[in-house]
Amino acid sequence: MTRVVDVFLRYLEAEGAHVVFGVPGGLLHPFFEAIEYADNMRLVVSKHEEGAAFMADGYARVGRRLAVCAGTSGPGSTNLLTGVACAFADGVPMLVVTGQAASHSLGLGAAQETGREDIDIVDMFRPVTKYSAMVTSAETMSRHLRRALRLALTGRPGPVHLNVPVDLWAQPLDEDWFDPKTYRPQTVAFDRSAVQRAAELLLEAERPLFLAGAGVAIAEAQEHLRSLAELFPARVVTSPRGKGVLAENHPLSMGVLGFAGHADARRTALGPDVDVLLTIGSSLNETTTLNWQTALRPSKALIQLDIDADRVGRSYPVDVPLIGDAQSVLVELVYHVHRLLREGARRCSTWDQAAPPLRGPERYDSPALRVSEATPVTPQRWRSDLEAVLPDDAILYSDIGGHMLFNIHHLCVRDRQQFVLNLGFGSMGHGTCAPIGTALAQPERAVVAIVGDGCFTMNGMELLTAAEYGVPVIWVVENNQMHGITYHGSAMVGRKQPLECVRYQRPIEVASIARAMGLRAWVVDRPGQMTDVAAEALRLREPSVIEVRVDASIPPPLGDRAKSIAGFIRR
Amino acid sequence: MADPQGPTETARMSVRPLWCPSMWLIDTQGREPFEQICGDCGIEPHHMLDSSQWVELEKAGAFLERVRSLADTEQAFHEVCAHRIREGYGPLLHVLPVATPRLLFRAVARTVSLFSNVSRGSVLHESRTHSVLRYHSSMPELETRELCLTRVAAMTDLPNLFGLPPALIKENACIARGDEYCEYECRFYTRNRWLPMVGGVVVGGAIAYGLDVAGIDPSLGWSSLPVVFGLLGAIWELRKTAAANVDHGQRIQAALEELAENEGDARREILAFHQRQKEWGKLMEEQVSDRTEQLRDLLDRLEAMGEARVSTVRGVSHDLRNPVTILGMHQALLRRMVPDRPDVASVLDDSDDALATMEKMLEELTEGARSDRGLVPFNPTEMEIGPWVEILRRRVKALAFGKDVGVSVFRRREAPERIETDRLIFERVADNLCSNAVKYTERGSIIVELDGKPGFLTLKVSDTGVGIEQDRIERIFEPNGKPDARVARSLGVGLSVVVQLMGQIGGRLEVMSKPGRGTTFWAHFPVTPPAREEPPVRSSRPIKLADVVTIRRAQSA
Structure with missing residues (x-):
């Protein structure tokens, strides 16, 4: 006899999801028990449900598959909310399973009950998921599950939530419909004539510019972006979240536009020369467009490519909208450009004659601090030391805070390296926990998380999870003994005085805490030291922490953000 | 100091x-x-x-x-x-x-x-x-x-x-x-600076006095003439200051112009430097492309030599059979000519044995030469596709260097991340297809795409080259040995080897072509190697064209 939980696990297997992140508890016990005894499922128990959601997010972002996280009823499920919101904001496919009191006792006040009558968990998840429902009977489980999976994995991906009363799992269920292809269509359609028009416009452009966002990484369209850019050639700027989707050492890359971005990218994108702008998988939000600058509009045509029609034409008038999956549409664009070339069209791009994009130290705002010999080390210097030893295919995570601004501005994401940042929702702790899921999905690649001391104190306990499961993530914790972005940012708005309350009352010792949790740990405070320490950590491939004690007086590059905030406050 | x-x-x-x-x-x-x-x-x-x-x-x-x-x-x-x-x-x-x-x-x-x-x-x-x-x-x-x-x-x-x-x-x-x-x-x-002004006032006063004396409207003269002349004096004095100012302005102007000129020079130098850098890059690429071309030629020649060796061996062994047959006939004749000589008979027996051995050796030689063609030992290892696409991109770009050809190399989401195959064979097939595409495309474009279907990795190479006539497509897969099989411009020995290699690893090849429009090849590599029935090197069964190659009909556009 097959039970509901067996059918559930078979669906997960068919989707290639072999890891479940979560914290077991009474009202979800049958689910966790089944995973414990299943042959090809693995349960990773986090220290807090928020961490589980973040890890599932990290697992899905780079694993090319669905991620699953689970929390029991009551606080176990509300703890998941922030992590799920992050996945929703960034379009990460995720199945969230939460526990519920037995169906026959709903409304009677069971312990940790979150039913419709009281604290309605299904409603709570609705704004942060593409689908949120309570499964009310065994027979409807497959239907709910297929619908949830269909929504999670088609169109713009995102999280879905199923709430299951505890008594349902063990009930018998007959099911023979498991093949994902039969319930989950491919959504790779696009408007052919729009693509043709876009190809013509791009070929005729003298100064074509691409603005690539994080959607490129979600659609795994990095190579296709590169192929298309090289055809004209077109220069490429990225959004902060899309950083590195075109290797930043590629001759056509101009770095990051927007929040903590590079002056060269800003000058070009907001300058008068660009005639055709193609945006790819970028929502054109405040941080990318520098507070919706009108100068971003090109002189001839704006082509916007996004999988979500709702994002197209939201902030700028669009001449050619391209709705669809970035990889499929870019491949189609490549085909059409080749066809036009075959038919004798000429490339009009004049980028070849222009001065090349700034590279090396010239790209950065304060190049002198990158080679500074000062002790304690500057945030710029240790990053340039770290860059030298990172492998060509490393996955780099950033958390949210002052260190993020330095990461965006002062890291060069090169070759096949990947940069992940949850700026869509901007939750601290994501960059600390999600790398664990990533390292589980891509065990052969080096995963390095560059986080701040604030993020470490918020969600650092999950490092213990990594130590327990031997997940080889390297955390580089930039310790300036305060919430740097708030401290330095507050000096630019309002009374123009830094908020003293965000400095720690007593210094924390990150490396000592990490050692106590069973991780390997080093302290770096001198220039040049990072190179050796990071090389050693990369060689060992163990969960480890590098605490960097930096010069806290150096403000992060947050000029533009401070201007927007000041503008919002005034309004 | x-x-x-x-x-x-x-x-x-x-x-x-x-x-x-x-x-x-x-x-x-x-x-x-x-x-x-x-x-x-x-x-x-x-x-x-x-x-x-x-x-x-x-x-x-x-x-x-x-x-x-x-x-x-x-x-x-x-x-x-x-x-x-x-x-x-x-x-x-x-x-x-x-x-x-x-x-x-x-x-x-x-x-x-x-x-x-x-x-x-x-x-x-x-x-x-x-x-x-x-x-x-x-x-x-x-x-x-x-x-x-x-x-x-x-x-x-x-x-x-x-x-x-x-x-x-x-x-x-x-x-x-x-x-x-x-x-x-x-x-x-200097106090002297007041003198012109005072002088002006005095002169103005004097004139006003003169006018007064002369009886011309005194009110105008007394009130304004000293002021006017005083101002004139002051202006006279200020002229010097103005001249000094103009001089200073001119000097600053000259300095700024010089600065602008220097900046212009620096800019030009940077651009020239950039240009030089680009030319260097071009030169490098050119050299790499030359080298690649040379290596390819060498490979072609080696392959041709291998072919020649095989056909020589086959020819010689075939030719040797004639004298051996003649010798056998002579032996039989000798036996009949000297029937009653046991000593001669034993010599003839020995000689018969030797002839039989010789015939067997010749047969093996012929057989060996036949099965030798194009086959190499098959050592499957796991290879990752991601990094390999980078290498392929560089190779194709180097090959196409200097031609008016747009090149795009990319991998589709459906392509498997890694496959288990013989890296040497895989690269030889890819190289062959790509270099052919470049060779026959003078202008237009080349797209190299890695795609996947269940169990297979597909390498698709399409070019806008000369193309092949429908009825001649089959011949491009034949080895160079038969000169009449060549198309207008030979596709070299390469493709026949590609067919052999693909057959060996259990892959398939598809081709579609239209003269003047271009050619597309699909090479399907199995993700896991085929189960080995026998050591392929000594396989007696030759790989047949139809087992490996499918010819797609080009749609008339």
Whole structure:
């Protein structure tokens, strides 16, 4: 006899999801028990449900598959909310399973009950998921599950939530419909004539510019972006979240536009020369467009490519909208450009004659601090030391805070390296926990998380999870003994005085805490030291922490953000 | 460089004030006398022209005395000390004219101690239009009149506010004359400047008086004529200031133009540098592409040689059969000719055995030569596709270098991340297909795409090259041996080898082509290697074309 939980696990297997992140508890016990005894499922128990959601997010972002996280009823499920919101904001496919009191006792006040009558968990998840429902009977489980999976994995991906009363799992269920292809269509359609028009416009452009966002990484369209850019050639700027989707050492890359971005990218994108702008998988939000600058509009045509029609034409008038999956549409664009070339069209791009994009130290705002010999080390210097030893295919995570601004501005994401940042929702702790899921999905690649001391104190306990499961993530914790972005940012708005309350009352010792949790740990405070320490950590491939004690007086590059905030406050 | 503040016993001064006399010497007397004088005073000549150097005060005094003797009068020496003085200020020259005189003289008083380690300056008294500077020396015995004159010259010729005429300097006291200090009264405005205005008023008044006397409307004359003439006088005087201003503006303009020109040069140089860098890159690519071409030729030749060897061996073994058959027939004939000779019969038996061995060897040789073609040992290993796409992209771009061909190389989401196959075979097939595409495409485009279908990785190579006639497509897969099988331009021995290799690893090949429009090849590689039934090297079953290749019909467009 097959039970509901067996059918559930078979669906997960068919989707290639072999890891479940979560914290077991009474009202979800049958689910966790089944995973414990299943042959090809693995349960990773986090220290807090928020961490589980973040890890599932990290697992899905780079694993090319669905991620699953689970929390029991009551606080176990509300703890998941922030992590799920992050996945929703960034379009990460995720199945969230939460526990519920037995169906026959709903409304009677069971312990940790979150039913419709009281604290309605299904409603709570609705704004942060593409689908949120309570499964009310065994027979409807497959239907709910297929619908949830269909929504999670088609169109713009995102999280879905199923709430299951505890008594349902063990009930018998007959099911023979498991093949994902039969319930989950491919959504790779696009408007052919729009693509043709876009190809013509791009070929005729003298100064074509691409603005690539994080959607490129979600659609795994990095190579296709590169192929298309090289055809004209077109220069490429990225959004902060899309950083590195075109290797930043590629001759056509101009770095990051927007929040903590590079002056060269800003000058070009907001300058008068660009005639055709193609945006790819970028929502054109405040941080990318520098507070919706009108100068971003090109002189001839704006082509916007996004999988979500709702994002197209939201902030700028669009001449050619391209709705669809970035990889499929870019491949189609490549085909059409080749066809036009075959038919004798000429490339009009004049980028070849222009001065090349700034590279090396010239790209950065304060190049002198990158080679500074000062002790304690500057945030710029240790990053340039770290860059030298990172492998060509490393996955780099950033958390949210002052260190993020330095990461965006002062890291060069090169070759096949990947940069992940949850700026869509901007939750601290994501960059600390999600790398664990990533390292589980891509065990052969080096995963390095560059986080701040604030993020470490918020969600650092999950490092213990990594130590327990031997997940080889390297955390580089930039310790300036305060919430740097708030401290330095507050000096630019309002009374123009830094908020003293965000400095720690007593210094924390990150490396000592990490050692106590069973991780390997080093302290770096001198220039040049990072190179050796990071090389050693990369060689060992163990969960480890590098605490960097930096010069806290150096403000992060947050000029533009401070201007927007000041503008919002005034309004 | 000596430290002016250092605990030094000797009195020293900066060579800056000596720069003007030095330049005067070089300009009027020539370089040799200048070096001669420097040598006599114990000063290195090149130190004199390097403004960061310091010399002993005594030597400086001696040097100035020699110069003074050449210039004779005090007035002439003053001019010597102001010789080309403006050049010494550098960019400061453009800043000084906006400073008020009071500020300027205060600065002079302050900077005095920067030029010598024994002197000190102070402002004794100052007003809007004049300052009194005092100069003290802790070693008055070393002060000479010439040193004092260099200071006077420097102050007199200091460019000042709006380029007004130089200040008048009155020396109230001088150390060289036995006083305790030098005292300079610097007056900025000369009272004479009021004279034209006063003169104008007087002249205006006189004219008005004249008019009055002459009886012409007195009210107009008395009230306005002195004012008008006074203004005229003032304007007359201000002309000088205006001229100085214009002059200053012109100098700044010239400096800016020079700057702009320099910047333009620098920009041009950067662009030229960029251009050179690009050309270098091009050259490199060109060389890489040449090398690749050479290597390919070599490979082709090696393959052709292999083919030739095989056919030679086959031909020779075939040809050898004839004499062997003849020998066998001769043996039989001999047996019949000498029937009753047992000794001869045993010799003939031995000879028969030898012939049989020989025939068997020939057969093996022929067989061996047949199965040898194109087959290599198959060693599957796991390979990742991601990094390999990068390598392929570089190769195809290098091959297509210098042609008017757009090249795109990418991988689809459906392509498997890794496959288990023989890397050598995989790369040989890919190289073959890609280099053929480049070879037959002069302009247009080449797309290399990695795609996937269940169990297979597909390498799709489409070009816009010459294309192949539908009825000749099959022949491109045949080895070079038959010359009549060649298409207009041979596709080389490559494709026949590709077919062999694909057959060996259990892959398939598809082709579609249209003359004048281009060719597309699909090579499907199995993700896991086929189960091995027998060692493929000695396989007796030759790989048939139809087992591996599918020819797609080109749609007529």
